[in-house]
Every structure is written in structure tokens, then in C-alpha cells.
Amino acid sequence: MRPEVQTFVADGPLPDWDASEEAVDRRYRQLAMISRPVTPDEAAALATCFGPDDCYGVAWTLVHLIETAPGPVPRLPDSCLEAGDWDKTLRGRWASEEPTT
Secondary structure: OOHHHHHHHHOOOOOOOOOOHHHHHHHHHHHHOOOOOOOHHHHHHHHHHOOOOOHHHHHHHHHHHHOOOOOOOOOOOHHHHOOOOHHHHHHHHHHOOOOOO
16 A cells, blocks of 8 residues: 555544644645555545545545546445445445446
């Protein structure tokens, strides 16, 4: 796993709406440092970082990053299931993709 992904994952779940602007900006900058596409293992690790809400849109940036992983939908960790409906969002978006031939 690349160091920038490890750094993001090590910081844990995204903060909620009560977080400081600085904390939200820092997590966004961390995501921006991760080049696309991510590997399936990186996608699964990143999926552990969803927080209780959309973190002022940062969670959507995380969704879009996870979606760059090639291949079948990676197994989402239980912590993703506990963080709102992000697992359903990811699975729904992956299911709507056209298969490539």
C-alpha cells in the first residue's frame, strides 16, 4: 500500500460537521495527494475512513477515489457498514457501471 494511502488510513475516520475547518481541509489535502487509480486493497482500506456524515463533501471525494479501483467491487470492511449508508452508496454506484469488454 502506498505511503499516502497509509497516512490517510492511519488518521482514521473522516471528522464530522463539528470539526474545525483546518481538520476538514487537512483530510481533503491528504485525499488529493493520492494518485488515481487506487488498488483494490487500497480501496478497501480507504473505505474504513468514512465518518458519521459527509464531512462537508470530503466523503464524496473519498467515494470517487475508491471508485477508481479496478476489477470487482472490493470487500468493504465492517467499519464501512457502520458509517452510515456509504457501503450502499458505493455498491449502488459500482452496480450501475457498464461492464467493460
